[in-house]
Amino acid sequence: MRMVYSELLTDHFEQPRHVGRFEADATDVGTGVAGTRETGGVLRLQIRVTNSLISDTRFQAYGPPALIAAGSWLAEGLVGTSLDQAQALTYQPIAEALVLPTARLHFALLAEDAIRAAIQDYKDKQKVYA
Template identity: 40%
Template structure:
């Protein structure tokens, strides 16, 4: 498996690692099967994500995806953050190996789950967000072409 230089950069020098005390939204997702866990912390002011931090237990691609995802949403509005897909994360990293695409799904899911937490805590409704979308078992069910 070969990672792009960008993946390796974000893996070795991950941006925004850590936690936010009293975060406005916290999302933890994971795959119970392969054991990877990603935790995302958001600070949100006036609908803008002013700060974001993460912690990840997972492979190089999972760590790089978390790092890139935090960069992509920092300073963005909630609605903009909602548009971030796993594909966007992977593309921003100059691509991921096919067998590692599911790690970027973890990043997308962590953002959404943190936003859901924010929505629940504050009562702010976020369009397109549904509690039932987090079927953790589905995380790795991505078809990969050989």
């Protein structure tokens, strides 16, 4: 059965934004990874923080179009937000924006897990280097 995806999901899949990676050891970078290949996909999200704001992002996704689009949409939308705003983000705005089919909702949940993990990684680094 072929999935029918929204125009926005298709756009983020075909032309993903913020693809790549930062130096993971940098003190201003937080890295979060969510998912497994066995469960359908892996999302790696990195945030660069400047003056308590997310100034830049990068992501890598290994999985189907819905996961790649969720990573791209999230990476694009996080730029300029505070850590508190990013921490409060749930899967729902991602799923709604991309009009994810019910069978693909777990990819929005992976995106939520990845941002929380990236924020925690950044905060952990600040404790070590404080």
